Amino acid sequence: MIQPINDNPFAGQGLSVFDHNLELPRHRWYEFKEGFSENLIHHAVEEVLSGLGGREPKLLDPFSGSGTTLVTSGRLGLSATGIEVNPFLAFAAKAKSAPGRWNERKFQHVLDKTLLSSQHEVRSPLEGVSTFTEKDGINKWLFNRSVLRGFTAIDRALEDAGQYRAPLRLALIASLMECCNASKDGKCLRYKKDWRSKGLDSNNLREAFRINTSKVMEDLTRHQFKASGLKLLEGDSRTRLKKLPKASYDLVVTSPPYLNSFDYSDVYRPELFVGGFTNTNDELRMVRLQTLRSHIQVGWDPTHEIHSSMIPPILAQLQEREDKLWDKRLIPMVQAYFSDMAEILKECGRVVRPNGQAWIVVSTSAYAGIEIPVDLILADIACRYGWKLRGVNVLRNIRSSSQHWNNLEEGVKSSLRESLIILQR
Known part of the structure; x- marks a missing residue:
């Protein structure tokens, strides 16, 4: 029977959080709360190197997010492929x-040319x-109207920025979100307590843009990076x-x-629309339909497949x-999630x-009040598709939602956990 390993060398290192990356070149261009640490990739690369006979490893991330695996691989001079369904995150x-x-x-x-030609606000x-x-x-x-108009002015000026456009545009979107009246909190946006009194305008946006672009310029001009072996595939990882x-x-x-029923196309809805990655709710729905079935924002087709004896x-x-x-709808969502992940694990086994x-x-x-050992179930599914389990390593304990917590009896309340599953072909 598969059991989580609490005493392991990876616990307590912050490998499951993105915060550590915010001081690192390129990673720091956009804060992505759902990412993991670059150090995780360092550990993984070091582990596989010994079996490659001096050959450099080629990496794959089927859920690329904002590109932690790609960026880290570029910083290490390695080749990597990422897959991402969210158009904004793929762009990032x-x-x-x-x-x-x-x-x-x-x-x-x-x-300088961009800032000079965007001094006048443009209607959004x-x-x-x-x-x-x-x-x-x-x-x-x-967004206050002045902020959004300032964004539109700079965004249009960046159309003439050539090869510099994408990094500068990411810095612009990051600046816009810093001037947003709400901030990300889990699966939703929460309005800041002082958003009215701040009265942010296009001048605040331009100042944030100057600060963020200085980071981009420093990283692009002073740090080594190998981009030739990096590839980002946009779309559904199940088909890609x-x-x-x-x-x-x-x-x-x-x-x-x-x-956890988070719909990341909803979490990043502001970026999707302000960046023109989606322009209508129908287009947003098309993105949602391609996401892993881990939320209930759209009506999924029911699935009856069972890939582990732990699921029924x-x-x-x-x-x-x-x-x-x-x-x-949470019950069919749970079943569909494991069906989707079984497909992912099977295909990863084929390409590794x-x-x-x-x-x-x-x-x-x-x-x-029902705990679902996602880590153990995924490890069990992986073994059924030819993977060998090297361990389910507990990285840290996390507090469960109040809805779950309130349904547990006193004396049996427990924390959820984040784990690192290590598999080998």
């Missing part, structure tokens, strides 16, 4: 993987749309993986969406407590060379 990963080193004087010239097409700006009938809005050649990678390092008892317990679930490894960061989950 590509921008952070831009070739370096660049000429600082030319970069500064492009930046998002004014009056949803809650993006102030309008009749609402008392809260994401099938098109990759057999036995073409040595190491998978990834963190799939947790089974959990589904039965959830059925017994259905009246305590905040949405009855013999003796290659997979390092996967996941979290356990809980609904209506």
Whole structure:
């Protein structure tokens, strides 16, 4: 029986959090709360190197997010492929993987020209749309009109920035979100307490842009980076993986969406719309339909596949407590999630060379007081598809949601955990 390993060399190192990356070149261009540490990749690469006979490993991340695996690989001079379904995050990963080193004087010239030609605010097409700006009938809005108009002016000026455009545009979007009246908090946006009194305008945006572009310029012009072996594939990893050649990678390092009902296309909805990555709710829905079935934002087709003997008892317990679930669609979501992840694990096994490894960061989950050992179930599924389990290493304990916590009896309350599953072919 598979058991989590609490006493392991990876525990307590912060490998499952992105915070450590915010001081590192390129990673720091955009804060991505759901990412993992660059150090995780360092550990994984060091582990597989001994079995490659001096050959450099080729990496794969089927859930690229904002590109932690790609950026780290570029910083190490390695080749890597990432897959990402969210158009904004795919853009962020590509921008952070831009070739370096660049000429600082030319970069500064492009930046100065951009700022000079964008001094006058330009009306945004998002004014009056949803809650993006102030309008009749609402008392809260994401962006003050001046901020959004300042963004539009700079964004249009960047159309002439050539090869510098993507990194500068990412810096601009990061600056816009710093001037947003709300901040990300889990699966939603929460309005800042002092957003009204701050009265942010386009001048605040331009100042944030200057600060962020200085980081970009420093990283692009002063730090070594090998971009030639990096590739970002945009789309659904369940279908994209099938098109990759057999036995073409040595190491998978990834963190799939947790089974926590977060819809990341909703979490990053502001960026998707302000950046023009989606322009309508129908386009946003098309993105959602391609995401892993870890949320209930759209109606999924039911699945009846069972890939582990650990799944039916959990589904039965959830059925017994259905009246305590905040949405009855959570039960088929749980089953669909493991079906999707089985497909991912199977395809990763196909594209990884013999003796290659997979390092996967996941979290356990809980609904209506029923804990779901996601890490153990995924490890069991992987073994059924030819992977050898090297361990389910507990990285840290995390507090479960209040909805789950309140459904547990006193004396049996427990924390959820984030774990590192290490697999080998």
